[in-house]
Amino acid sequence: MIMPTKRQALILAEIVRLYNETGQPVGSKTLMNQLPMRISSATIRNEMAALEEAGLLMKNHTSSGRVPSTAGYRYYLDHLLQPSTVSPQTFSTIAQDFNHEYHEINDIVKQSANILSNLTNYTSISLGPESADVTLTGFRLIPLGDDQVIAILATSMGTVESRVYHISQSVSSEDLERAVRIINDHLVGMSMMKVKQQLKNEIPRLLTQYLHSADGFVDLFGDVLRHAATEHFYISGRSNLLNFVQPDDLDRLKSIYQLLDKDSVLPSLLDLDSEDQAETESDSPLGPISVRLGDEFDNSLFSDYGLITAKYNVGQHGSGVIAILGPTSMPYSQLIGLMQLFSDELVKKMFEYYNKFHDDS
Structure with missing residues (x-):
């Protein structure tokens, strides 16, 4: 793939942002008013054409507007994304929703899926900490x-x-x-x-x-x-999948629903079986957070979906996973910032539980 210039990268990032916010193809005139520098409409059109030729943008209508391709999203995620800061209101909501008495660790894992789904309006998946030393x-x-x-x-x-x-x-x-x-x-x-x-x-x-x-x-x-x-996966917000499915795609949605009910499928979906996972995490600019898009899934049912996965670690008690499944056009900057903070809060809550559990034992 041809690497975009600095200006092309700026245009790509802005198109990703605008398309994710509006769901509409982005044209040169719209970009003129949004870019932090003055560039003529003709120059923007030329740069958009170059990005399309490089496979980072595509047309899905006869209009002159462009939308990010899967490759465009991948470049954005790997090179351009800056996680957003979570608002104090959201932080307060997370703390309040976690503020319960928990009698089992899986109660916390299940609650984490519910909170994440409610915050994002997407489908969330959570897996509790696993340890080879569990006795x-x-x-x-x-x-x-x-x-x-x-x-x-x-x-x-x-x-x-x-x-x-x-x-x-x-x-x-x-x-x-x-x-x-x-x-x-x-x-x-x-x-x-x-x-x-x-x-x-x-x-x-x-x-x-x-x-x-x-x-x-x-x-x-x-x-x-x-x-x-058994590894206990918890899924919350399945019905949120309906928010971005086309009416003629209901059979596909039904198949996805059936897949999400199979614990045997979820490790593959979350890429938990990959031998390269640890190496991939160390190379990723997002650390323990990874994103899979479209044709990066092993299953064509998810060709229009994105999956944001965050691995968290609870020391000697093992590690677990939280994930968000949604359309390819999710607001990644906002969601990855949220996942970073959410993982930290989840780990704190789990350490509180384990400390209490061991103190009482």
């Missing part, structure tokens, strides 16, 4: 009657998973107590990954050895463990 801290079974028990599993992250199960009438209360004792004696303190490994061999052997009937118990514990160890 099992306890397991309980509480009889509910009618052959039902509630299984409660806790981890060192402060997450608590509870699920109700039916059990066989052949399993006595004494066997349930022995099973819980075996789990806690042999697995508490182990990493969740090691617990999963033990569940495949050692634990079934012990349960069979010490219980009169181990029917279904391994499956029960395995199920609650699987849910506790």
